[in-house]
Amino acid sequence: xxxxxxxxxxxxxxxxxxxxxxxxxxxxxxxxPELKSDIKKAILEGDVIxxxxxxQVYASWATPIFKGEKREKGSTYEYWxxxxxxxxxxxxxxxxxxxxxxxxxxxxxxxxx
Numbered sequence: 001x002x003x004x005x006x007x008x009x010x011x012x013x014x015x016x017x018x019x020x021x022x023x024x025x026x027x028x029x030x031x032x033p034e035l036k037s038d039i040k041k042a043i044l045e046g047d048v049i050x051x052x053x054x055x056q057v058y059a060s061w062a063t064p065i066f067k068g069e070k071r072e073k074g075s076t077y078e079y080w081x082x083x084x085x086x087x088x089x090x091x092x093x094x095x096x097x098x099x100x101x102x103x104x105x106x107x108x109x110x111x112x113x
Contacts, residue, residue, distance in 0.1 A: 022044075022046070024059075025043050025044055025046060025059060025060060026044065028043060028059040029043055029044055029059075035056075036051075038051075039051065039052055039056055042056075042060060043056060043059050043060045046060055046061070047060060048060055048061055048091075048093055048100065048103060049100065049103075050100050050101060050102070050103065051099060051100060052099070052100045053098050053099060053100075054080075054095060054098055057080065057093055057100060061082055061085065064080035064081055064082050064093075065081055065082065065083055065110065066080070066081040066110035066111075067079070067080050067081075068081070068110065068111075070094070075096065077094045077095060077096055077101065077102070078094070078095045079092045079093060079094045079095065080092070080093045080095075081093075081110040086103075086105055087105075088105035088106065088107075089106070089107050089109075090105075090106050090107070090108065090109065090110065091103060091104065091105055091106070092104040092106060
């Protein structure tokens with residue numbers, strides 16, 4: 001019985017981290033015609049680039065597996081961690097004032113509490 005529960009939990013975890021379907025990304029782009037062409041292209045391709053807002057990142061990659069904060073050079077950045085994207089075990093997306101300022105590939109698993 002415990003194996004079944006573990007499998008169900010793992011399946012729910014995987015589904016929660018699955019990027020939005022292509023038609024969902026297309027719908028977001030169609031509903032937001034003011035998007036800059038590079039942002040529009042990134043979302044349609046299921047990518048994230050510097051300059052995107054949190055909403056746009058969510059439209060492209062859905063819910064992160066972890067959200068945290070990091071202090072660096074006197075500034076505090078919010079970051080979101082995604083698994084298995086951009087040919088990396090994990091990717092951290094750093095935000096300043098709601099905009100992506102840094103995309104970091106990493107092998108380090110987030111410290112999920």
